Amino acid sequence: xxxxxxxxxxxxxxxxxxxxxxxxxxxxxxxxxxxxxxxxxxxxxxxxxxxxxxxxxxxxxxxxxxxxxxxxxxxxxxxxxxxxxxxxxxxxxxxxxxxxxxxxxxxxxxxxxxxxxxxxxxxxxxxxxxxxxxxxxxxxxxxxxxxxxxxxxxxxxxxxxxxxxxxxxxxxxxxxxxxxxxxxxxxxxxxxxxxxxxxxxxxxxxxxxxxxxxxxxxxxxxxxxxxxxxxxxxxxxxxxxxxxxxxxxxxxxxxxxxxxxxxxxxxxxxxxxxxxxxxxxxxxxxxxxxxxxxxxxxxxxxxxxxxxxxxxxxxxxxxxxxxxxxxxxxxxxxxxxxxxxxxxxxxxxxxxxxxxxxxxxxxxxxxxxxxxxxxxxxxxxxxxxxxxxxxxxxxxxxxxxxxxxxxxxxxxxx
Numbered sequence: 001x002x003x004x005x006x007x008x009x010x011x012x013x014x015x016x017x018x019x020x021x022x023x024x025x026x027x028x029x030x031x032x033x034x035x036x037x038x039x040x041x042x043x044x045x046x047x048x049x050x051x052x053x054x055x056x057x058x059x060x061x062x063x064x065x066x067x068x069x070x071x072x073x074x075x076x077x078x079x080x081x082x083x084x085x086x087x088x089x090x091x092x093x094x095x096x097x098x099x100x101x102x103x104x105x106x107x108x109x110x111x112x113x114x115x116x117x118x119x120x121x122x123x124x125x126x127x128x129x130x131x132x133x134x135x136x137x138x139x140x141x142x143x144x145x146x147x148x149x150x151x152x153x154x155x156x157x158x159x160x161x162x163x164x165x166x167x168x169x170x171x172x173x174x175x176x177x178x179x180x181x182x183x184x185x186x187x188x189x190x191x192x193x194x195x196x197x198x199x200x201x202x203x204x205x206x207x208x209x210x211x212x213x214x215x216x217x218x219x220x221x222x223x224x225x226x227x228x229x230x231x232x233x234x235x236x237x238x239x240x241x242x243x244x245x246x247x248x249x250x251x252x253x254x255x256x257x258x259x260x261x262x263x264x265x266x267x268x269x270x271x272x273x274x275x276x277x278x279x280x281x282x283x284x285x286x287x288x289x290x291x292x293x294x295x296x297x298x299x300x301x302x303x304x305x306x307x308x309x310x311x312x313x314x315x316x317x318x319x320x321x322x323x324x325x326x327x328x329x330x331x332x333x334x335x336x337x338x339x340x341x342x343x344x345x346x347x348x349x350x351x352x353x354x355x356x357x358x359x360x361x362x363x364x365x366x367x368x369x370x371x372x373x374x375x376x377x378x379x380x381x382x383x384x385x386x387x388x389x390x391x392x393x394x395x396x397x398x399x400x401x402x403x404x405x406x407x408x409x410x411x412x413x414x
Contacts (some may be wrong), residue, residue: 001395003234004403006107010230011360013068014074014217017151023159027218028152030075032205034068036151039201041144043194044184046303048140051183057249063141065230066120073100080171080409086125086143097121110237145178146172147188148343160389197298200263207262209358213374215365221259224357229255231353236346239394246340247333254310255350261287261311265296288312310342315351317393319344330393349393355382356401363405 018028041064045055052058074082074096083165101118108114122128123138130138132330150172179185187194204222219227232255236243243251265287291311296304309325316327319342328337330348337344362379365371388398 001400001403002109002238003107004211004400004407006104007231007234007356007404008360008408009066009072009104009107010068010227011364012072012075014073014219014223014227019156022156022164024156025159026155026206027220028156029217029220029223030068030071031223031226032220033148033152034064034230035256036202036205037144037148038064038143038226038229039222040148040188040198041141041187042253042256042303043198044144044182045137045140046300047184047187047194048136048182050300050302054133055137055140056134057252058245059134059137061233061248061252062116062139063120063138064226066117066125067145067232068116068230069104070100070121073103094125094127097125113237139179140182140184141184143176143185146175146179147185150176151198152395163268191297193300200295200298202261203263203294204259209361210374212379213372214370215361215372215375216368216370217364218248219361221262224361225256225259228258228350228357229253231255231356232350233395234348235349235353235395239346239349241334241338241394243346244338244340244344247346249337250310250343250345254314254345254347255353257307257310258314258350258354260295260307261291264290284342310345314347315354316347317345318347333393346393349395352392352395352397353387355397356404358382359401360404360408363408367408 012350013031013034014029018030018033038061041060043367045060046059049055082093082096085096101114101121104117105114108117123130123181153165153169153172157169159355176185176189180189189200201222205220207221209219209221209224229252232251236248236251254371291308296308299307304366309320313325313327317330317333318325318327319337320326321334321342330346333346359379359382362375362382366375366379383401386397386401389396389404
């Protein structure tokens with residue numbers, strides 16, 4: 001599997017702390033920031049689409065992953081320091097970017113994907129221009145990046161003296177002013193409906209997975225959602241099919257929002273959900289009811305149905321036929337419905353990514369020496385449910401799980 005080492009590398013973002021020179025009332029890590037940024041990019045981008053503008057979602061999806069990879073490589077260099085290097089030492093900044101790319105050559109065998117990574121790093125450094133058709137997409141993405149940082153600061157302000165953050169706040173406000181023509185950002189800044197929706201989603205940032213057991217690193221539900229989405233980006237490159245743009249878009253955002261109901265129901269752990277045969281369906285029915293009552297009224301009409309399509313039966317391969325959601329096989333997804341007009345989703349691939357994330361959350365903690373009966377049984381069940389030869393949407397999940405856990409043994413000894 002081409003990307004097993006890269007998936008392990010991405011997991012490091014759960015351990016990279018943010019704002020570690022300020023008092024922090026809760027954990028702030030890079031994976032959570034990546035998740036909230038893309039939630040915001042979706043909201044702001046949808047307002048632009050509603051105004052008749054075009055957003056290149058696949059450019060944005062890749063940008064979010066490439067930025068996360070760059071952050072993992074440069075975790076000890078603060079953004080303002082990077083900006084100074086870029087402004088005052090441009091040649092050294094280019095060499096720094098080359099160094100980042102070189103760090104990932106052993107992890108990325110896919111030449112096309114590495115080329116996209118290289119182009120994006122060049123665009124960030126302004127040595128390669130962003131195409132005119134992607135300028136608005138880039139602005140939406142940068143606005144989401146800046147506003148997600150502002151949201152973190154707004155929560156940190158409650159426990160820090162003003163002198164510690166006032167310059168940061170001033171600089172952030174100046175940066176956000178550059179994007180003030182974006183309708184979605186305007187509504188967020190003035191705390192209108194999308195802000196209320198964001199507050200609900202942010203609750204996933206405070207919820208811990210595996211909350212019945214000690215574990216390192218701790219992972220939030222929101223950070224887990226982005227990790228699942230990032231894994232989905234990589235797995236769909238190995239499923240043996242060329243996916244249409246709508247399918248790529250649906251797969252990523254289905255993964256990003258797959259735990260959205262937990263914003264209002266909290267995380268019900270798998271052993272509890274499966275305590276009786278009927279309970280999983282009962283829990284799902286209750287989740288749908290609460291989401292309809294508490295979350296849907298906070299969504300705009302121009303994206304509510306899409307979000308509900310992603311979060312209802314989220315782990316089923318499905319399409320829209322005559323406006324009706326219909327479960328289909330992987331073969332039919334590829335042969336009959338791999339077209340934008342059917343809005344195809346590889347739900348089973350998202351489920352595989354979800355299981356792989358859970359496996360790593362347990363396996364990595366165990367190999368750090370923090371273990372429990374819950375973690376041991378969780379890991380064992382994941383491996384049992386994915387034996388060698390089990391194929392899900394073109395991926396041998398058993399071989400993938402065995403390879404990732406084996407490579408994690410090597411990583412843990414280095």
